[in-house]
Amino acid sequence: MNDILLVITNLPDAQAAAKLAQQLIGARAAACVNQLAPCVSTYRWQGNIETATEVPLLIKTTQAAYPRLEQLIRAAHPYELPEIIAVPVTAGLPAYMDWVSQETSLLKE
Numbered sequence: 001m002n003d004i005l006l007v008i009t010n011l012p013d014a015q016a017a018a019k020l021a022q023q024l025i026g027a028r029a030a031a032c033v034n035q036l037a038p039c040v041s042t043y044r045w046q047g048n049i050e051t052a053t054e055v056p057l058l059i060k061t062t063q064a065a066y067p068r069l070e071q072l073i074r075a076a077h078p079y080e081l082p083e084i085i086a087v088p089v090t091a092g093l094p095a096y097m098d099w100v101s102q103e104t105s106l107l108k109e
Contacts, residue, residue, distance in 0.1 A: 003063040004089040004097050009073055009082055010041060010054035017055040020076050024059060029069035031103035034058040065104035 007030075011017040014035070021033035036056040043050055061069050066086060073084055089097070 002089065002092075002097060004092065004100050005061050005063060005066055005086045006089055007059040007061055007066070007069060008056065008085045008087070009059070009077070010056050012052070012054060012078060014038070014055050016078060017057055020073065021057060023072055023076055024069060027068060027072055028104055028106055029065050029072050030059045030061045031100040032060045060100050062101055062104045 017035045021035055024030040024033055038053050038055050041052050041054050
């Protein structure tokens with residue numbers, strides 16, 4: 001059974017995004033984090049329509065590592081309500097999927 005997840009979150013700037021990426025990899029909560037180019041997000045918050053520039057992160061992890069990953073994001077994230085969306089990966093290169101599982105395991109062989 002495939003337990004790989006793609007987790008999406010957004011940070012307010014490149015420095016915060018890079019710092020979080022390093023924390024997630026260092027804690028073995030993620031195997032890989034892609035920091036994308038800044039984008040403009042439009043959303044409704046507390047009754048107002050807001051627009052902000054944000055830096056998206058695409059995070060590759062496993063179901064087993066997800067609780068650790070979510071805890072780290074919530075602790076480090078500057079937003080009151082951070083976007084944390086986990087999407088199951090239904091197919092992928094088997095060797096890559098194995099690598100994600102190995103890199104997010106707390107026990108390193």
